[in-house]
Amino acid sequence: MADLMRNFIGGQWIDARAGATFERHNPATGDLIGTFAKSDRSDVQTAVDKAKVAFESWRLYPAPKRGEILYRAAQIMLDRKELLAREMTEEMGKVIDEARGDVQEAIDMTYYMAGEGRRMFGQTTPSELRNKFNMSVRKPFGVCGIITPWNFPMAIPSWKMMPALISGNTVVFKPASFTSRSALRLVEILIDAGLPDGVVNLVLGNGQEAGDALIRHPDVPLISFTGSTETGNAVAVDGARLNKRVSLEMGGKNAIIVMDDADLSLAVDGILWSAFGTSGQRCTAASRVVVHRKVQKELTERLVARVGGMRLGNGLDATTDIGPVVSDPQLRSINDYVKVGQAEGARLAAGGKILREGDLANGHFHEPTVFDEVRADMRIAQEEIFGPVTALIPVSSFKEAIEVVNGVRYGLSASIFTQDVNQAFRAMQDIYTGILYINAGTTGAEIHLPFGGTKATGNGHREAGTVAIDVFTEWQSIYVDFSGRLQRAQIDAVESETSA
Numbered sequence: 001m002a003d004l005m006r007n008f009i010g011g012q013w014i015d016a017r018a019g020a021t022f023e024r025h026n027p028a029t030g031d032l033i034g035t036f037a038k039s040d041r042s043d044v045q046t047a048v049d050k051a052k053v054a055f056e057s058w059r060l061y062p063a064p065k066r067g068e069i070l071y072r073a074a075q076i077m078l079d080r081k082e083l084l085a086r087e088m089t090e091e092m093g094k095v096i097d098e099a100r101g102d103v104q105e106a107i108d109m110t111y112y113m114a115g116e117g118r119r120m121f122g123q124t125t126p127s128e129l130r131n132k133f134n135m136s137v138r139k140p141f142g143v144c145g146i147i148t149p150w151n152f153p154m155a156i157p158s159w160k161m162m163p164a165l166i167s168g169n170t171v172v173f174k175p176a177s178f179t180s181r182s183a184l185r186l187v188e189i190l191i192d193a194g195l196p197d198g199v200v201n202l203v204l205g206n207g208q209e210a211g212d213a214l215i216r217h218p219d220v221p222l223i224s225f226t227g228s229t230e231t232g233n234a235v236a237v238d239g240a241r242l243n244k245r246v247s248l249e250m251g252g253k254n255a256i257i258v259m260d261d262a263d264l265s266l267a268v269d270g271i272l273w274s275a276f277g278t279s280g281q282r283c284t285a286a287s288r289v290v291v292h293r294k295v296q297k298e299l300t301e302r303l304v305a306r307v308g309g310m311r312l313g314n315g316l317d318a319t320t321d322i323g324p325v326v327s328d329p330q331l332r333s334i335n336d337y338v339k340v341g342q343a344e345g346a347r348l349a350a351g352g353k354i355l356r357e358g359d360l361a362n363g364h365f366h367e368p369t370v371f372d373e374v375r376a377d378m379r380i381a382q383e384e385i386f387g388p389v390t391a392l393i394p395v396s397s398f399k400e401a402i403e404v405v406n407g408v409r410y411g412l413s414a415s416i417f418t419q420d421v422n423q424a425f426r427a428m429q430d431i432y433t434g435i436l437y438i439n440a441g442t443t444g445a446e447i448h449l450p451f452g453g454t455k456a457t458g459n460g461h462r463e464a465g466t467v468a469i470d471v472f473t474e475w476q477s478i479y480v481d482f483s484g485r486l487q488r489a490q491i492d493a494v495e496s497e498t499s500a
């Protein structure tokens, strides 16, 4: 299974022009996944040229017909779901159940956006004048640059690509190099569904070369990016120079509040799922637990007991609870944070180690890790770790809990476990995150609601839901005067009223 996997540009599978390649290995076993084309600026240039040409016909392709192609793509994804999920687990490590969930999100988004082809709602308004009609319609931007991370290899590209396509844009897609194969599978599905040549172009490679060329390309008016806040901010700066629309989905430091009246078994389940699912490598991961002191001891004990029973291993094995993290540098960075937490004086209550014994010898495995007695200003309570590490921060009141939740630079997801309906509504009012859960963890967003966050997490846009269409379209207001004479808005409006 070491075939060269190539770019898809203008309807053809082609090598990178310079002939460069890179490899990807399975993070659980070290086995070779494949060799991939490594693109540079010239490959991006060709892809943008093809996407520009294709835009001239795709923008005129009726939106309901675009929807039919997406509908077929969703059906094909469903047919291939099991294979896609297995390949995803091999490629980036998440356990097979979660990989199936990732593919399912892509399927859901594709069906959902297929339906938008028959809506694509605009606005009609009355006119100030007689015999005149006003409306505002959505127009696509042109070539969209889509840059995606490795943690949701099918879901996140679908969140971006499907609304872009249904709106009549064409796409140059630069996926994270770690998950090139899943990206390529998604493109194959779109081809098999009948997408015309040049409408989606896949450019494999790294961010420094291929990603950067796309971000700086003058003929790409829109960039949709998911990744770190540091990179996202740099994308925004580059985009601003060329007056691009830039939609950013970035970091998180999501917190679960456990109040003194919470159902603790439910809270423990929620914490385990949200802190350690996808080995903590979700932007929605619960990397903080803000716990009321009255239940701190009991919650910590229950949590630590459950964490101790979690099994690390290859995500393809059905008994595995936690798969590897994506790469060796990621593994080291996570473990460095464990050392930072200890140096800061937090109590290591569970985990903390890199594991290399037995079956784990060739993978990047990190124990699920719980810190207790964490102060809200410690680095492990402020910085995004993107690994299976969570920090328990004790508080004495609801008010203090809210302050801690809001007291970070990010604002993606939060949650509160409480039985008190007033407290739940107060949390809705006072927590400044894009997503809030009541009596559930911080993960599990559904595709038909807006997804995204405040502060350093985003730049005001949201993905998913019908609002995704707002990112990928802009408005054209149209005034149709059928009076047969020159009517002048503002000046004639009152006059025609009085003379009629």
Ligand code: UN1
Binding pocket: 105, 151, 152, 281, 282, 283, 284, 285, 442, 443, 444, 445, 446
């Ligand atoms: C992400 O972590 O980058 O809500 C996306 C969730 C998933 C998507 C997460 N549906 O956790």
